[in-house]
Amino acid sequence: MSQSDREIAKARADTRARNGFIIINVVRFGGVAMVMLGFAIVRGVIDLPYAVGVVIAVLGFFEVFFLPRFVARRWNAGDRTHR
Helix, strand or coil: CCCCHHHHHHHHHHHHHHHHHHHHHHHHHHHHHHHHHHHHHHHCCCCCCHHHHHHHHHHHHHHHHCHHHHHHHHHHHHHHHCC
16 A cells, blocks of 8 residues: 555655744744843843843744744745745
């Protein structure tokens, strides 16, 4: 019993979509962790300079709101080259 080419292609597309979803969510969670770390530094929970906390928090916000879109676009551009 062998799978048809259509079933194999669908399985590969599903795997690729799942992997993209996982990567985008890891990026988002990393950004949330950076924001939390930055806020902890700003509040004085972690003993680092205030400016370091602000920079980390701003970079974390960038990672949460803008980086997933960039990753998704790059991921989708890869779909067009693999066909």
